[in-house]
Amino acid sequence: MPENKEAVRLRGISKTFGHVAANTNVNLSIRHGEILSLLGENGSGKTTLMNMLAGIYYPDEGEILIDDVPVQIKSPKDAFDNGIGMVHQHFKLIDVFTAAENIVLGENADRMKIDRKAVAAKIREICDKYGFDIDPDKKVYDMNVSQKQTLEIVKILYRGANILILDEPTAVLTPQESEKLFRVIRNMRDAGKAIVIITHKLQEVLSVSDRVAILRKGECVASIDTVNANEKILTEMMMGRKVDLNIERPEPVNPTKRLEIKNLTVRDREGNLALKDISFVANSGEILGIAGISGCGQKELLESVAGLAAVESGSIEYLPSDAVTPTELVGKNPKQIRELGVVLSFVPEDRLGMGLVGSMGMSENMMLKSYENGKTIFTEQKAPRELAGSIKDELEVQTPDIQTPVSRLSGGNVQKVLVGREIAAAPQVLMTAYAVRGLDINTSFTIYRLINEQKKKGVAVIFVGEDLDVLLALSDRILVLCEGRITGILDARTCTKEQVGLLMTGGTGVESNGAEQSK
Amino acid sequence: MRAMAQSKANKEPLVHVVRKEDTTTLKKWMLRVIAVAAALLVTGAFVFAVTGINPFNIYGAMVTGTFGTPRRIRNTIKTLTPLLCLGVGLAPAFKMKFWNIGAQGQMLVGALAASFVALTFRNLPGGVLIPLMGLGAILAGALWAVLPAIFKAFWNTNETLFTLMMNYIATFWVMYSVDVWKGESSGFASFKQIAKNAVMPVIAKENFYICTGIVLIVAALMYIYMKRTKHGYELAVVGESEKTARYAGINVKKVTIRTMVLSGAICGLCGFLTVSGIDFTLSHTMNNGFGFTAIVVAWLAKFNPFTMIGTSFMMVFFQNAASEISSMNANATEYLSNVISGIILFFLIGVEFFINYRLVFRKNGKEGK
Numbered sequence: 105m106p107e108n109k110e111a112v113r114l115r116g117i118s119k120t121f122g123h124v125a126a127n128t129n130v131n132l133s134i135r136h137g138e139i140l141s142l143l144g145e146n147g148s149g150k151t152t153l154m155n156m157l158a159g160i161y162y163p164d165e166g167e168i169l170i171d172d173v174p175v176q177i178k179s180p181k182d183a184f185d186n187g188i189g190m191v192h193q194h195f196k197l198i199d200v201f202t203a204a205e206n207i208v209l210g211e212n213a214d215r216m217k218i219d220r221k222a223v224a225a226k227i228r229e230i231c232d233k234y235g236f237d238i239d240p241d242k243k244v245y246d247m248n249v250s251q252k253q254t255l256e257i258v259k260i261l262y263r264g265a266n267i268l269i270l271d272e273p274t275a276v277l278t279p280q281e282s283e284k285l286f287r288v289i290r291n292m293r294d295a296g297k298a299i300v301i302i303t304h305k306l307q308e309v310l311s312v313s314d315r316v317a318i319l320r321k322g323e324c325v326a327s328i329d330t331v332n333a334n335e336k337i338l339t340e341m342m343m344g345r346k347v348d349l350n351i352e353r354p355e356p357v358n359p360t361k362r363l364e365i366k367n368l369t370v371r372d373r374e375g376n377l378a379l380k381d382i383s384f385v386a387n388s389g390e391i392l393g394i395a396g397i398s399g400c401g402q403k404e405l406l407e408s409v410a411g412l413a414a415v416e417s418g419s420i421e422y423l424p425s426d427a428v429t430p431t432e433l434v435g436k437n438p439k440q441i442r443e444l445g446v447v448l449s450f451v452p453e454d455r456l457g458m459g460l461v462g463s464m465g466m467s468e469n470m471m472l473k474s475y476e477n478g479k480t481i482f483t484e485q486k487a488p489r490e491l492a493g494s495i496k497d498e499l500e501v502q503t504p505d506i507q508t509p510v511s512r513l514s515g516g517n518v519q520k521v522l523v524g525r526e527i528a529a530a531p532q533v534l535m536t537a538y539a540v541r542g543l544d545i546n547t548s549f550t551i552y553r554l555i556n557e558q559k560k561k562g563v564a565v566i567f568v569g570e571d572l573d574v575l576l577a578l579s580d581r582i583l584v585l586c587e588g589r590i591t592g593i594l595d596a597r598t599c600t601k602e603q604v605g606l607l608m609t610g611g612t613g614v615e616s617n618g619a620e621q622s623k
Numbered sequence: 624m625r626a627m628a629q630s631k632a633n634k635e636p637l638v639h640v641v642r643k644e645d646t647t648t649l650k651k652w653m654l655r656v657i658a659v660a661a662a663l664l665v666t667g668a669f670v671f672a673v674t675g676i677n678p679f680n681i682y683g684a685m686v687t688g689t690f691g692t693p694r695r696i697r698n699t700i701k702t703l704t705p706l707l708c709l710g711v712g713l714a715p716a717f718k719m720k721f722w723n724i725g726a727q728g729q730m731l732v733g734a735l736a737a738s739f740v741a742l743t744f745r746n747l748p749g750g751v752l753i754p755l756m757g758l759g760a761i762l763a764g765a766l767w768a769v770l771p772a773i774f775k776a777f778w779n780t781n782e783t784l785f786t787l788m789m790n791y792i793a794t795f796w797v798m799y800s801v802d803v804w805k806g807e808s809s810g811f812a813s814f815k816q817i818a819k820n821a822v823m824p825v826i827a828k829e830n831f832y833i834c835t836g837i838v839l840i841v842a843a844l845m846y847i848y849m850k851r852t853k854h855g856y857e858l859a860v861v862g863e864s865e866k867t868a869r870y871a872g873i874n875v876k877k878v879t880i881r882t883m884v885l886s887g888a889i890c891g892l893c894g895f896l897t898v899s900g901i902d903f904t905l906s907h908t909m910n911n912g913f914g915f916t917a918i919v920v921a922w923l924a925k926f927n928p929f930t931m932i933g934t935s936f937m938m939v940f941f942q943n944a945a946s947e948i949s950s951m952n953a954n955a956t957e958y959l960s961n962v963i964s965g966i967i968l969f970f971l972i973g974v975e976f977f978i979n980y981r982l983v984f985r986k987n988g989k990e991g992k
Binding site for chain 2: 164411412437440441442452454457459462463464472475481482485
């Protein structure tokens, strides 16, 4: 492979936050006409490193060379002046503006002076060149996630970026959308752009990139050509040791009906229909995976079972293992559900904003659902402290003390605290939303193990996931939601990723195979 | 274009701000001491420049303002009592992130209710009348606070504006009542003073010591309430995140209303204590706008009722200092003393930035504090 011209060289870059070294002496080159994957576990410093290129942070040490010339990047504007553009994980678009308005935003302070025709022409030119599909007059609030991402990329190309950084671009996309994205990325590479993709998904690295740079604990430990890499090699480089990447899937033991949802219709906070007449069953000793693009209603589904959403119609019936008569959960809040003796554990998507109290320590967080225990007006101190201590030991939570505010812990440790508490309640139903989002491989596998343990104990597990590979490997059945409707319930042991992906976007080409529920 | 950008951009930024994670308690207090020292230095220089008074005389005056005579020490405690009471009253509301700016109004309606009771039942013996006044004040304060709480809980109105507006209603209502009651002859004697049997008993030659005792007990109880009780836990969770509270099954509306009843009740109690034990009369200017000063007291203490003893003392100390300085020289008026208070507060609040952040200067430069 011919060596391409170097676009960026990072030399001895270091950055610390407080006492935490996010990057230590990183040396890295990014070349024109090449797709570089920046691979590393969460907290390995990938995003921090790229944020220094994008002008969000300023390095403590080291220098940055663009086209062999040393530069100082103090602000995003400096980055743009140097031809660097970054698409962040959270899009930075203005909802009420059109695509074109978002693109020229910041170019010219005066919105009235924009030559709309010229802008539209230039956008069209960019789209034709690389194969983007975008409507310049569409408002951002009418766009789906994939379209917003496309808009972000076109925006930075419009501003003349030659070096594009994409932070976890596929985290929000369906497999089909990801493929579409990879196609345009390859087109951009062929046009000579330098492209960096920040990711922790191995399959993606292997399929799209030309070269991989691996970060571990803030240091760049290796950089190899993708042709010489495979999943095993990359994982070992990322982790610094050998790991087993197989997710266990025990056979369900004696599954019985635990939760029956019938004709459930739910509105979200804005009053839009989030779930439309859905019916399914969750069995004990079984993991029911839920797949769907973001906003398809999976959040409302879990919240309505947990007693947190306004159910418009339908029923949610709970059947304890030893009773015949079901308990109706609709119309009850979490406290009333608890008082019925139903132990429902719920690991919500928003860990610090819903599942935990950030400013409180582990110990105080343990009592979030049990603070009313005891007859006096005072809260119990001893039991939560002991529980916090045992979770800290068993799940190896890294925290200075069980009184340290949990918001100061890293994402993986926060999730261990939350999952630990929910499992400690000895649930009959366990619901998790994006349980491993943002977690490193090690912690993710800890979480899978904990979930499987619950399954073996006969708990009915509902697992909302975004990584289809994980969903297919862990679940027994997969329920696919699209725009608030169930588009299929598949047997996870036999279905394919493509089938699920198609159902996620509402495709009707595939009939749900096998495990369709009777109403 | 790039060359241009480089010529502009080729210098490192002079300074950038970095968050500090782990400042030790000792270091925090050292920084605060440094801030006070800096404030004194600037104050001294400023006053000297304006009035020509020797800065050391100024510092001396600041100390004598509070500690000069036994009488001044007593006066300091007397001033501190209502301020601490209001700070403690605000603590649970602020902890719940309910921005109750209405302590002033809640105190005033409390005072109004206490005065009304004192006037209406002036023939009752003190042992009955005084508790009755207290009860009236607590109810009135609670009522004044519960209205914005109900509106917030059910219709999500802005509590800051609501409580602020309630202050004006309370102020003018007090002015009106004083005007009306002034006309009545008996008991209130042109409304200069409340009747004798409505006045707190004397302990160690002063009426207000009982008030101080009550406030300290309330502060201690509030500390326990916030740290150890189920109610305290609930309000802390609601303050952190309503979503988390709902997830835990906490009734957010109930907690909001209950906490504000408590907050308003304590502010109302302050009005009663002031009428019965400190001022012996009703006035819309009572306690010098402490309802607002108490916000600073509560924030500086991070809503910890015990720390508030320290922060409210500090506020009174600087107030005393300022008025002492203003009596030293013809150029030193009470407006000057307000400027001085402002300078000192600026430093005290400003130092919190240096406690939480660190400045990193360009290479070879030293690290900021």
